[in-house]
Amino acid sequence: MMSKIISLISGIIFGVGLSVSNMINPEKVLGFLDLFGQWDPSLIFVMMGAIIVSAPVFFLFRNKNKPLFADNFAIPTRKSIDKNLIIGSGTFGIGWGMVGFCPGPAISSLALLNTYSVFFVLSMLGGFLLTKLIDRIIIPAQ
Amino acid sequence: MNIVNFTPQSAFLGGIIIGLAVILFFVGNGRLAGISGIVNATLVSKQNRTDNFLFLVGLVSGPIFYIFFTKNNIPFLITSSLPIIISAGFLVGIGTKIGRGCTSGHGICGISLLSLRSIIATIIFMITAIITVKLIG
Numbered sequence: 001m002m003s004k005i006i007s008l009i010s011g012i013i014f015g016v017g018l019s020v021s022n023m024i025n026p027e028k029v030l031g032f033l034d035l036f037g038q039w040d041p042s043l044i045f046v047m048m049g050a051i052i053v054s055a056p057v058f059f060l061f062r063n064k065n066k067p068l069f070a071d072n073f074a075i076p077t078r079k080s081i082d083k084n085l086i087i088g089s090g091t092f093g094i095g096w097g098m099v100g101f102c103p104g105p106a107i108s109s110l111a112l113l114n115t116y117s118v119f120f121v122l123s124m125l126g127g128f129l130l131t132k133l134i135d136r137i138i139i140p141a142q
Numbered sequence: 143m144n145i146v147n148f149t150p151q152s153a154f155l156g157g158i159i160i161g162l163a164v165i166l167f168f169v170g171n172g173r174l175a176g177i178s179g180i181v182n183a184t185l186v187s188k189q190n191r192t193d194n195f196l197f198l199v200g201l202v203s204g205p206i207f208y209i210f211f212t213k214n215n216i217p218f219l220i221t222s223s224l225p226i227i228i229s230a231g232f233l234v235g236i237g238t239k240i241g242r243g244c245t246s247g248h249g250i251c252g253i254s255l256l257s258l259r260s261i262i263a264t265i266i267f268m269i270t271a272i273i274t275v276k277l278i279g
Contacts, residue, residue, distance in 0.1 A: 004196050006170035011197040014163035014175060014246075015204015019216050021156020022149070024205060027219040031147050033268075033275040038146045042153035047249060049157020050164060055254040057165040062255070067172030074173050075255065076242070081262055088241020089248070093267030095233030097274025099222045102245040103238060104177035106231075107198055109218065111205040116220045120231040127235015128182045 002069040015108045021046045024109050026100030033097050164251060167197070176247020177201070178238035241267075 018024040023046055031040030067073055096102050101109075101120050109117040167175045171193065184194040205216055222230070238244040241263055243252060248267075252260020 003171045003193055006166060007193040008196040008200045010163045010167035010170070010175060011200020012204045012207060013166065014160055015201045016208050017156045017159030017163060019205045019208035020159055021153045022217055023156065024216060025218045027221070028217070030275060033271045034279055035272045036143060036276055037279060039143050040147040041145065042149050045150050045153035046157035046160065049154040050161035050250045051254045053158050053161025054164040054250065057169065058254050061169055067168065068170050070172040072172055079259060081259060084240050085242070085259060085263055086266060088237050088239070089263040089266040090237070090270045091233050092237025092241055092244060093270030094274050095230040095237055096267060097271035098226055098230035098233070098278065099220065101230065101234065103181055103234060104201065104244070104246050107177065107181065108201045108205055111202045112216065112218050114218065114220065116224070116227050119224060120227050123228045123231025124235040125181070125185060127232040128185055128239050131236050131239040132186055
């Protein structure tokens with residue numbers, strides 16, 4: 001039960017952070033990505049604010065046995081810089097630059113009842129499902 | 143390069159708030175608040191499905207709480223056409239699934255964990271995004 005409350009509250013706080021920083025707004029994000037034009041460096045400050053808060057806590061807690069309301073910490077163990085990481089991140093960046101939406105702001109912006117957000121999120125879900133399908137067909141299960 | 147519309151204070155404050163969400167989810171549930179991973183898991187995995195779904199419900203509720211308590215509007219503008227939006231959504235879905243992370247998972251959580259993988263992922267998606275804006279902007 002507690003883990004569900006924590007999940008809900010974490011999501012709410014995250015959404016408030018995206019609203020306060022206005023990162024929910026694709027126009028604001030595109031301003032950051034327009035490095036060679038009219039540049040808005042705000043996104044860097046958002047990342048710095050988040051990292052300054054979370055990095056020390058990760059450092060202190062990652063070697064503890066257990067989180068408060070779950071059996072163990074789920075931290076990705078993968079270390080390799082492989083072609084999936086490079087191709088995937090590169091592809092994500094192209095989509096991000098086309099509209100200014102990454103997954104968090106896109107989902108959060110559904111609150112603003114904008115039809116375009118709905119279309120973006122549905123296509124994103126389509127992208128997840130398509131990749132899973134291709135994964136099943138091309139790459140045999142491990 | 144001209145610097146415009148720069149809002150360092152609200153950006154930094156918003157970042158700190160996002161950081162608080164990240165540490166609450168980590169210390170409480172032991173998990174990283176990577177949004178693409180949470181969305182994808184809600185879609186395809188039964189494990190922690192209720193937790194994941196509730197996180198996303200919260201994520202959508204956040205702006206509503208913000209508007210309700212601050213009485214501020216949230217500036218919001220999409221200028222892209224529908225075909226661009228649909229293609230971009232697809233690329234973001236495919237890319238974050240194959241690359242296992244987005245701006246939150248790699249960019250915030252991964253970098254906070256000093257993961258080289260995430261640092262490289264973040265550099266790559268920033269570069270391709272900046273190039274894309276340069277080409278279509």
